[in-house]
Amino acid sequence: MTHEILISGFGGQGVLFAGKLLAYAAMLEEKYVSWLPSYGPEMRGGTANCSVIISDEPVSCPLVTNPTVLVAMNAPSLDKFEDSVTKDGKIFTDASLISQEFKRNDTSNFAIPSTKMAEELQASKLSNMVLLGKVVKETSVLPFESIINALKKTVPASKQAMLEINKKALETGFNA
Amino acid sequence: MSEKVLMKGNEALAEAAIQAGCKHFFGYPITPQTEVAAYMAKQMPKRDGTFLQAESEVAAINMVYGAAGAGARVMTSSSSPGISLKQEGISYIAGADLPCVIVNIVRGGPGLGGIQPAQSDYFQATKGGGHGDYHLVVFAPSSVQELVNLTKEAFDVADIYRMPVMIMGDGMLGQMMEPVEFGAYTPREIPEKTWATTGTEMKRKHNVVNSLYITASDLEELILERQKRYDVIEEKEARFEAYKTEDAEIIVTAYGITARIAQTAVNKAREQGIKVGMIRPITLWPFPKKAFAELDTNKVKNVLCVEMSMGQMVEDVRLSLDCKIPVDFFGRTGGVVPTPDEVLTKIKALYEGR
Numbered sequence: 001m002t003h004e005i006l007i008s009g010f011g012g013q014g015v016l017f018a019g020k021l022l023a024y025a026a027m028l029e030e031k032y033v034s035w036l037p038s039y040g041p042e043m044r045g046g047t048a049n050c051s052v053i054i055s056d057e058p059v060s061c062p063l064v065t066n067p068t069v070l071v072a073m074n075a076p077s078l079d080k081f082e083d084s085v086t087k088d089g090k091i092f093t094d095a096s097l098i099s100q101e102f103k104r105n106d107t108s109n110f111a112i113p114s115t116k117m118a119e120e121l122q123a124s125k126l127s128n129m130v131l132l133g134k135v136v137k138e139t140s141v142l143p144f145e146s147i148i149n150a151l152k153k154t155v156p157a158s159k160q161a162m163l164e165i166n167k168k169a170l171e172t173g174f175n176a
Numbered sequence: 177m178s179e180k181v182l183m184k185g186n187e188a189l190a191e192a193a194i195q196a197g198c199k200h201f202f203g204y205p206i207t208p209q210t211e212v213a214a215y216m217a218k219q220m221p222k223r224d225g226t227f228l229q230a231e232s233e234v235a236a237i238n239m240v241y242g243a244a245g246a247g248a249r250v251m252t253s254s255s256s257p258g259i260s261l262k263q264e265g266i267s268y269i270a271g272a273d274l275p276c277v278i279v280n281i282v283r284g285g286p287g288l289g290g291i292q293p294a295q296s297d298y299f300q301a302t303k304g305g306g307h308g309d310y311h312l313v314v315f316a317p318s319s320v321q322e323l324v325n326l327t328k329e330a331f332d333v334a335d336i337y338r339m340p341v342m343i344m345g346d347g348m349l350g351q352m353m354e355p356v357e358f359g360a361y362t363p364r365e366i367p368e369k370t371w372a373t374t375g376t377e378m379k380r381k382h383n384v385v386n387s388l389y390i391t392a393s394d395l396e397e398l399i400l401e402r403q404k405r406y407d408v409i410e411e412k413e414a415r416f417e418a419y420k421t422e423d424a425e426i427i428v429t430a431y432g433i434t435a436r437i438a439q440t441a442v443n444k445a446r447e448q449g450i451k452v453g454m455i456r457p458i459t460l461w462p463f464p465k466k467a468f469a470e471l472d473t474n475k476v477k478n479v480l481c482v483e484m485s486m487g488q489m490v491e492d493v494r495l496s497l498d499c500k501i502p503v504d505f506f507g508r509t510g511g512v513v514p515t516p517d518e519v520l521t522k523i524k525a526l527y528e529g530r
Contacts, residue, residue, distance in 0.1 A: 020353070024182050027355045035182070035353040039208060040291050061440035062352050062433070065515045 001056055003141045004064045006081055007128075008049035009073025009094075014128035018071070019050035022132065025142050025150035026054040034062035047076055054141055069139055071131055073114075075100060090139055092131055110138055112176045118169055126169035133173025144174055180355040185320045185345060186211035188356050189279065192327035193251050194219055195358060198277070200226045200250040202239035204258060207291040208347035209281035212253040233258040237265030237278075244274035245385035247372025249331050253279035255347075256297050257288055259305070266340055267306025271387030273371075273402065275334035277327070278312070279343045281350040284511035292511025293347035295432060298488035301344050302461040309399050311406055313341045313413060314460040316431040320354035325361055326458075332364040333413065337405055338371070344460065346484065348433045348513065409462055416464035417456040420446065424453030425475060426526055427501075429468075429493055430482040431457045434514065438482045441519035450527045460489065468496035476501055478526045482519055483507045 005022065009015045016037050023035040036051040051064035070085045071092045072078035078093055082103055085091055090108045096115035114130035136144050148167060155163045183191070190212045193201070201216040213229065220227035230236035236252050243250040254262060259280045269276060282297045284290035297305075301314045313333050317323040323345060330341040373383045389395035419439060421427060426445075430438040435456040445452045455467050468479070479501050481490040487505045494503050506522045508514040 020182075023353060027180060027182050033182075033355060036348065037351055039347070039351050059354075059436075060443065061437045061516050062348070062354075063437065063513060063515070065517070 001140070003052075003054045003069060003139070004067050004086075005052040005054070005069040005071070005135075005141070006049060006064045006067035006084075007052065007071040007073075008047060008077035008081060009071075009128075011046060011048045013048075013073045014125065015048050015071075015073060016050050018128040018132050019052045021147065021150055021154060022054070022142070023052050024154055025146040026052075028150055028153070029142060029146050031055060032057060032059050034059045036062045036064075047074070047080070049077065049081075069135060069141070071135060072098065073127065073131065074098065090135075092135055092138075094127055094131060096127070108138070110134060112173070114173065117172050117176065121165065121168055121172060123165045123169055126166060129166050129169035130173035130176070133170040134176055135173075136170075137174045137176075144170075180357055182353050182355055183320060184211055184351060184353050185323050186281065186350040187215045188320050188324050189327045189343065189345075189350075190215035190219070191358065192324040193277065193331070194223055194225065196328040196331040197249045198225065198251045198331065199248050200228075200239075200243045201252070202228050202230050202236040202243075202250070203253050204230050204233045204236050206255045206258045208283055208293070208350050209253050209255045209279065211350070212279060212281070233261035234265065237262040237269075240276050240278075241265055241269050241272070241274065244269060244276040245272065245373050247369040247374055249335075251277040251279065253281070255281045255283045256285045256294070259297065259300070263300075263306040266312070267304075267308050267310065268387050269340050270306070270310035270312070271308060272385050273338045274340070274385065275331075275338050276340050277330045277334055277343065278340055279345070282344060282346045284509065290511040291347065293349075293433065293513060294484045294509060294511055295346055295434060296485040296488065296509060297344070298460065298483070298485060301342055302463070302492070310402070311339070311409075311461055313337070313339065313409060313462070314344050315341065316344050316458060316460050317349065318432050318435045318456065320349070320352065321356050322458075323349060324356050324358060328361040329364070332366060335366045335369070336364065337409060339405070344432070346433055347511075413459060414462040414464040414466070415458040416467045417458060418467065419454040419456065421453035421455065423451050423475075425477050425530070426450065426452040426523060427455055427471065427476055427479045428452060428482060428519070428523065429455045429457070429479060429489075431460060431489065434482055434484055437514055437516055438519050440516035441523060444516060444520050445523045445527075448524075450523060452523055452527075457489070463492045463496065465492075465496040468493060469498070471497070471501060473500050477530050479503045480522060480526060481505050482514060482522075484513065485509050
């Protein structure tokens with residue numbers, strides 16, 4: 001089984017971190033994994049994205065061109081990548097920021113108001129974690145516990161307070 | 177130390193260098209390899225080493241020249257335009273027979289070019305980017321793990337043959353993260369550095385670091401001596417990986433990250449019943465000529481070379497094959513990365529045209 005995941009949004013929304021957390025969790029689960037960011041001037045307020053591949057076999061090409069899972073955190077990302085999602089793939093969007101309808105009807109589409117949900121947790125920047133929670137719920141990528149394990153290992157000791165709120169955001173998305 | 181960690185290529189290569197005993201790093205920042213210097217800046221002072229951000233690439237390579245002359249393990253890192261600036265120093269270091277490691281995380285060129293991944297510095301790396309009769313050993317890793325292993329080995333190879341070794345990656349390999357283990361490498365046997373300028377303590381004749389030989393016959397003699405070493409390297413150090421080549425009628429060849437892209441295309445073509453395999457050069461100099469020269473011409477009908485350039489390694493592939501098998505080329509350049517589907521289309525076209 002190979003999951004090709006593309007997470008895309010504005011620079012600053014935490015798309016790279018969401019991907020990193022997923023990759024780290026997959027590594028802890030002994031999966032083959034790669035994480036590839038877009039890099040360059042577009043990161044300054046423009047769009048940023050990362051390719052994450054999680055597989056039972058060694059990863060050959062680390063670049064995701066046809067994602068099985070797309071997480072679009074803003075409208076330009078949905079515009080850019082919606083067509084590239086594989087048939088029967090899954091698309092996740094932040095409905096707080098994206099008002100447009102999905103063009104695709106051969107994919108499973110999940111629009112949740114993740115920014116609004118994060119704000120309700122007093123953590124407006126954790127829309128990425130809310131969406132990631134939803135991704136884990138609706139796909140067979142990884143068990144929820146492994147994401148929490150990865151979170152525990154990646155959050156530095158000096159920022160333990162961040163752990164709880166990130167966990168809560170993941171749970172909110174998972175239960176949405 | 178065999179626990180897996182998730183690391184960016186640039187950071188993993190810096191860590192590997194420190195573990196290999198690199199005590200001095202001199203560099204100047206440039207995208208997409210700046211994380212190498214950032215990691216060194218953080219770690220070197222804690223680990224008994226020196227990190228110095230030079231005022232320019234030219235200064236950095238000359239600092240490498242100095243530290244190498246003293247027999248220290250030393251590295252510099254840059255990306256394409258920066259490597260061009262270093263060429264004078266690299267030629268001097270080769271001319272003085274000194275070991276060092278030079279990292280080029282290649283980006284699109286020529287000129288300032290762009291910052292996205294490319295492989296268009298192949299000619300510069302393998303055919304002598306600076307002046308004079310010299311070579312660098314050039315390693316082309318295709319995963320973060322291989323980047324770690326080859327970085328460690330690069331220091332050994334440099335010391336064994338007393339010459340600069342280049343690690344040639346690209347923006348994609350430098351920026352991506354993969355799980356890596358650091359425990360896997362067994363060091364090679366390193367000769368004592370009797371030539372190093374470490375002070376005589378009045379006990380021996382002093383050593384000289386020099387690349388100037390005014391008498392033509394002296395210079396020729398030295399170059400011929402060095403050539404003998406190059407011949408040994410061509411014999412012993414050429415390396416490649418063969419993938420599904422046993423029954424292949426089409427051979428795809430690619431190096432570095434492009435080989436990963438090509439491998440996906442090879443797998444997809446195999447699913448469609450096309451007998452295709454891959455040869456991945458791991459050393460670009462010495463070029464693994466035998467891997468191509470020994471292909472069965474009755475079986476292999478086509479060779480397809482895929483690069484992130486307008487076609488540079490393809491010349492070495494053609495020379496190795498000596499016109500025995502037709503060689504086609506597919507490349508994207510300027511920072512555009514080829515997709516597996518583009519490579520697959522090319523493979524299918526060749527297969528149908530057999």
